[in-house]
Amino acid sequence: MPRRTATMLASLLTLIALLCAGVLIPVPYAGMSPGPSYDVLGKDRETGEPVLQIKGRKTYGAEGHLNMTTVQVTRADHDMNLFEAVHGWLSDDDIVVPYENLYPDDKSAEEVNEENAEEFTLSQESAKVAALRHLKIPVRTRVVVAAVVKGGAAQGKLHAGDVIVKVDGKPVRDPADVGRLVSAHRPGERVEFSVVPAERAKKAEEAEKKAGGAGRTGEEAARTVPVTITTRKAPDGDRAVVGIQAAADHSLPFRIDIKLADVGGPSAGLMFALAVIDRLTPGSMTGGKFIAGTGTIDDNGEVNPIGGIAMKTIGARRAGAEYFLTPADNCAAAAADVPDGLTLVKVRNLDDAVRAVEDISAGRTSELPSCTKR
Template structure:
């Protein structure tokens, strides 16, 4: 009887010890799977061939001019964002080598909801489409026009110009871009009466406006207008990618548009991917998440990656095996590099 009691005692002590060891583990498991961390994970996102189709529509749909049959890939790249991670998810993504953790506030700033951030990203994407269209038009020397997006209520032009007016000349200087407006107005001194030729409702007319002084430089003339450069035809383009945000598709959209209107063979039937913002003058700007975009491109099969010059140092340090980096400062340089690659020539590189 004493032996049985002793054996039961030892078994009970083992059970208690086992439970004492399991309770912290179980608690850690519950905490790790329930509690979220104040970080988001950035990683490779989807990549889309701007020469191809999505959901039965051309990603870059060109109308109004002859369009060439294209070959190969000119892929835009994206970064994925994973939010509301628990501890185990965050650790797992950090360990996998393809993701990075950043403070959540860097992606979703305090005071802004996710919807606010998503709407801002979508507007940036729309702006990148507009800039891509204008950059391509300017490169191809196709017609653009400058219309007024706004006329300041307290500016010198308030009683003369209206929103929607097209500017033809300012002080005798032809207007084709927003920079033309700035140059023409800034060249005249405040107090100068300058002639402005405008087109309103299809009718051309002339007005005279006495310039004010620019708020940031009182030595230069000022009209108090917000000019906007627009496509004047005949080329029309629609970009058909939804649920994408940010401005970094600009360069690849522009290259696709140029390819479709010119040779149809910019990629030389190879898999080219890239990233970069673009402005109407063709300047290519830096983006975030370059390392994840390169991974996405290489995983998709890219052999060449177009890199904004300002991102080159970072890209060179994290280049996936088998991916050739091409340094890009502007649109003309990007097109020339693709032509040179096709011809077997050296091109600017990142490192």
């Protein structure tokens, strides 16, 4: 065989081997790309049901769009090959990240999905509370035991769902109050809780709803039981702990349901809150404009940053959005590469977001706070 032919054949075989390796050999990376955008004023694409449903309160029609945005990620069981990784690195719209960034080694795919679903549910609750507070609609809030640490001092004495009314005789109004009052002790000292057991609290709440009330009933407040717990030393320091996680539990004066299939994570909170406000106030808040956005939200309406901001702005523009409500702490990253035709609007809290939507509706776009690269 002529040397030139042999060389070409060897090169061809080497190329084929490299191509096979690129296809067959997995690399430890995962991909992120712009995901679907959903109008929270509209209907779920799968079920055909309205995303937002409010019962027991007068609602109003809405025009335009308030779109939440998502990031699409590769499945946990997908083995990315070298070709896919290189394509992602070269693409303007996709991102390649280390696999463990999306699927940590200490968590299974099922656990990651469960966490995302739980975060999505919690974001809905915070959105509802923030929206009603913005509208000055009373929301009853109480502090409950969210979880009891296995093997902790409180195990068998306090239970998930118990309502914490007092600690050492001092009223509890916020989950942080519990930690503060417990840590005022030294490890080994006793702390006394006044609680309404979970089952009793549930019955009182059901009776309250039937009666049409929104505040704590006298019966519930009076029927507390004392629980004494000996504190222990915290695993990460010298402070006293009892081994519980306290959380705020809210009771709304009417029913608000948010239903959206196959979506997880906390970043839709801001857009959910805006949709609730729009539905509960006369007229169309958007004025028919196409507005998208993202951001987690807490019970007090503070908007916090999210991941994948670049993917979400791309997805929003593809869906047709002209304005994008952007958490202030995401502004610099979002402004680094803004899709053509999309205006970024900086928001720090729900009040900012409402004002921005109203300004967009009224055509006062020159007054919008913008995002800058620095």
